[in-house]
Structure formats: C-alpha cells, structure tokens
Amino acid sequence: xxxxxxxxxxxxxxxxxxxxxxxxxxxxxxxxxxxxxxxxxxxxxxxxxxxxxxxxxxxxxxxxxxxxxxxxxxxxxxxxxxxxxxxxxxxxxxxxxxxxxxxxxxxxxxxxxxxxxxxxxxxxxxxxxxxxxxxxxxxxxxxxxxxxxxxxxxxxxx
Numbered sequence: 001x002x003x004x005x006x007x008x009x010x011x012x013x014x015x016x017x018x019x020x021x022x023x024x025x026x027x028x029x030x031x032x033x034x035x036x037x038x039x040x041x042x043x044x045x046x047x048x049x050x051x052x053x054x055x056x057x058x059x060x061x062x063x064x065x066x067x068x069x070x071x072x073x074x075x076x077x078x079x080x081x082x083x084x085x086x087x088x089x090x091x092x093x094x095x096x097x098x099x100x101x102x103x104x105x106x107x108x109x110x111x112x113x114x115x116x117x118x119x120x121x122x123x124x125x126x127x128x129x130x131x132x133x134x135x136x137x138x139x140x141x142x143x144x145x146x147x148x149x150x151x152x153x154x155x156x157x158x
Contacts, residue, residue: 035157038097042154045090046147053083053143057136077130084125087143091118097157106158113153117146 055062055069056076062069071079091114098110124142129135 034097035154038094038157039154042090042094043147043150045086046150049083049086049090050143050147052079053140056080056083057133057140076136080125080128080130080136083143084121087121087146088118091115091121094153101158103158106156109156110153113156117149121146 052070055071056079059069059071059076061067062072074082094114095111095118098107098114101107101110121143124139128139
C-alpha cells in the first residue's frame, strides 16, 4: 500500500510543480502555492482510489492466485463504496477550495464543475451491477474519465 502512495504522490507532485510553478526556470525558489498543493493532493488521492479500484473487476483472478487485495479481503461492494466515498470526499474538499478562491470566475467554474462530477459519480455508482463484470469495468473506465476531466478544472483553481 505504501508503494501506491509513493508512486501517486511522486508522479503528481512532479507534474504539478512544473505546471503551476515555472519560476524554478528563472533560478528563483520554488513556491508551494495553494493551487499547487491542492492539485498535488487531489490527484494523488484520486490515483490511490484508482489503484484500489483496479482490483475490483478481477477479484476472481486474485482469489485463484492467492493475492490478498483489498477486494478479496473486504469484498467487492465494500471496496467499491469505499472508493466512491473517498472520491466524494475529495470532490467536497475541491468544492471548499473552489469556494475559498479570491476570483469569482474560479469559484463558479470549479464549484460547478466539481459538484457536477460528484453528482454524476454518485448516480453512476448507484447503477453498477456487481454481478456483471462488464458493469464494474465500465465504471472503472468512467473513473478514469473523471480523472482526466479533472485536468481541465485544476488549472482554473486559484
């Protein structure tokens, strides 16, 4: 589990330092701005959820090969709803960060965008059929779409 956190945080931190803070190019010290901290934390958190969720569709393979993933130990539905809940918490934090923005346009766009993604996530999660592997896999791919949609909203956080 610690490898998941290390991989997620290292990859996202490197990406967002260069995205939000180009001052290192000018030989000035790196400043950890609020948008940088938010982006790094949010996307790292999202990456951990994706890592947890990827084992849900393949629970039978994990059982056959003796892999004690969270899905095997806790059950598909429980891990599924833990992942959905974690993402909903992340979207709630994103709403608060957006609401605290000094820019009105940033408040509106990031607030509306994150609220919409949270609602879509919730309604889509309620329609998943746990007996159908295709349904679970489709939801996993949907989480990836939310992940990439976040890259459109993150630059607007101020």
